[in-house]
Amino acid sequence: MPRPLTPDKIKKILSGERVALVGGAGFIGHNLAIGLRKFGVEVLVADNLMQNNMVDNLSQKEIDPFRRELNYGFLTQRFELMRDAGVLLRNADARSMTDLPEVLHEFEPTKIVHLSAISSAVEAKKVPGLCFDLQLITLRNVLEYTRLFPERIDQVVFLSSSTVYGDFNGPTVDESVRPRPYGIYANAKFMGERLVRTYSDQYGLGVTVIRPSALYGERCVSRRVSQAFIENALMGKPLLLEGGGDGRLDFTYIDDLVDGIIRSMAAHEGPGTTETFNITYGNARTIAELAAIVKSVVPDAILEERQRDKIKPIRGTLSTKRAEEILDFKPQWPLETGYKRYCEWYVDQWERTQRRLEAN
Template sequence: MDTSYENVRNRLRDQRILLVGGAGFIGHNLALELRSVGADVMVVDNLMVNSLIENVYDGGQNPVQNRAYRNFLLDRFELLRGAGVALRNADARILGDLNRVFDEYQPTKAVHLAAISSAVDARLNPGLCFDLQLITLRNVLELCRTSHRQQVNQVMLLSSSTVYGDFEGDTVDEATRPRPRGIYANAKYMAERLLRTYSHQEGLGISIVRPSALYGERCKSRRVSQVFIENALTGKPLRLEGGGSGRLDFTYIADLVDGIARALAFHRGPKTSDTFNITFGNARTVAELAAVVKDVVHDANVVEAPRAEGKPVRGTLSTVRAERELGFKAKWPLEVGYRKYCEWYAEQWQRAKVDALANR
C-alpha cells in the first residue's frame, strides 16, 4: 500500500469525521491535523473535563496560571473556528443528544476521545470514569450499529498504554497480553473489548490506538511534562522521585496526530479491526525530561525525592506495526519535541503574566 502522506490526504479528503470529546487536548490537535489534510471535521464535547467552566468560574489561586490555562482553552476554540471545524456542545452519555449530532452530521468515521483522561483523577471518581469512557462509547457504537450503519466505515477508540499494566520487560507490542490495573486502565480495556465485540458481532470497522505520556501545546492535564516546565518557570522544585529513573514513552502530540491520521486513512473499512501503539517508540527517564527543562530554564531547581509506592512500571511501546502497516515514523525525540514545547510554554507564561497584570 502507498502509505505516503499524500495518500493520507487522498483517502481522507471525502471523509466526515466526528470527534467525540474532541475539544480536549488530543481532540483539538487532531481536528486541526485532519482539516489540514482536507477532511471535514465536527467536534462534539460537553466541555466537562479540563474546561473553561472550571477554569474561568472557579478561577484558582494563581492569577498567572489561571490566565495561562484560560488562554490555552480559548486558543483551542479560536484555532478550531479558524480551521473550519464545526463544534457541538452535547453530552455523549445521553443517547438522544448524540443521536441528534449524528443525524445532523452524518459522519463516515467516529473517533471516541471522551474520558476522565487522568488515571489519578479517575481513581477519585470511579463511577464517573466508567460513565465518561464506557456509557459514551456504548452510545457511539449503538448509533453506528443501528441508524448510522450505512455511512460509518470506522469507529476509532483512543485507548491507553495503561492497558498493558506493569511492564514485565523493556518493551511491549500489540500482542503483549494486557494486564490493566486500576479503574482508568480497566475501563480502557473494557472499552477495547466492547469495540472488538461490536466488530465481531455487528461487522463494524474498528481501530484501537494506544498512545502514551503525551505532551504538547495547549495541554492542561498537568502530567509530569507540564508540571516540570511550569515549576521551573515559577521557581518550584522539579521532584525526581527515585532519582528520576522511572521511564515513560514520552510522545509529542504532532507524532500522535500524524499516526492517528494514518490509522484513519489506511483502515480497511467495515468488518475489519486493528490495534496500534502510536508513541515515540523509545522510553526515556524522568531525569532526562528534567534535563531538557534545565536546558531551557537554566536555574530550574531539580531535587531528588523518595520513590512513590505503587508507581506503575512502564517502558517502550513498540511502534513496529504502525511503521509497517501505516508508514508511521515518529519524528520528535524528547530533545527536539519537548524542548520546543518548553520554549512555547515559557512564551505562554510571559503572555499570561502580561494579561494578568493588565487584568485582561
C-alpha cells in the same frame, strides 16, 4: 496499503470524509481536528467542555488565578484555531442518548473518534462512577449509533491507553502482549477495547484501537509531569525526581500521535476489520532526562531527589513496529526537539500571560 503512505496519498484517500470527534475539544481532539482539516476532511467536534476544559477552568476553586488565566488562554487558542480551520463545534453530552445522536445525525459522519474520558488515572480513581460513565456510557452511545448506519460509518477509532498493559514485564511491549490493567482508569479502557472489538465481531463495525503514551504538547492543560515540570521551573518550585528520576516513560509529542491516528484512518480497510496500534515515539526516556531539557530552557530550575513511590507502575517503551509496518508511521519528534520546543512555547505563553495581567 501501498507504501509509502505519503501526505498526498493520505489526502486523496481521506478528502471528503466526515469525521466526528466525541470529546473532541480536549487536548488530543482539537489537535486531531486541526490535523484532519489539512487533509480536506470535514470535522465535527462534539464536547460538553466538562473535563480539562472551560467548565472546570472557570469553576474550580483550588486553581491559582495566574494558572487559571494561563490555561484559559490555552483553551481559548484551541477554539480559535478550530474555528479558523473550519471545524464544526457542537455542545453535546455524549452520555446522553438524545444529545449525542442528534448532533451526529445532523452531521452524518463516515467515521467517529471516541475520546471522552477523565483522561487521568489519578483523577479517575477519585470518582470511579463518573470515570465509568465518561469512558463507557459515552462509548456505548457511539457504538449503538454506529450500529444503526453500517453503510455510512466505516470506522470507529477508540482512544485507549498504554496503561492497559499494567506493569511492563520487560523494557518493551508490543500489541501481542496480554494486557494486565490495574485500577479503574486502565480497566475501563480495557473494557472499552473489548467492547469495540465485540461490536466489530458481532455487528460488523470497523474499529481501530489506539494506545498512546505520556503525551505532551501545546495547549495541554492536564498537568501531567511534562507540564508540571516546566511550570514548577517557572514558579521557582522544585522538579521532584523520584528515585533519582530513573522512572521511564514513552513520551510522545502530540504531532506524532495525530499523524498516527490520521494514518490509521487512511489505511483502514473498512467495516468488519479490527486493528490495534501503539502510537508513541517508541523509545522510553527517564524523568531525569525530561528534567534536564527543562533545565536547558530554564537554567534556574531546581532539581530535587525524592524517595521512589512504590505504587507507581513500572513502564517503558511501546513498540511501534506494527504501526511502522501497516501505517508507514515514522515518529518525527524525539524528546530533545519536541519537548524543548514545547518548553520554549510554554515560557513564551507564561510571559505573555504575565504581561496581560500586568496591563489589566
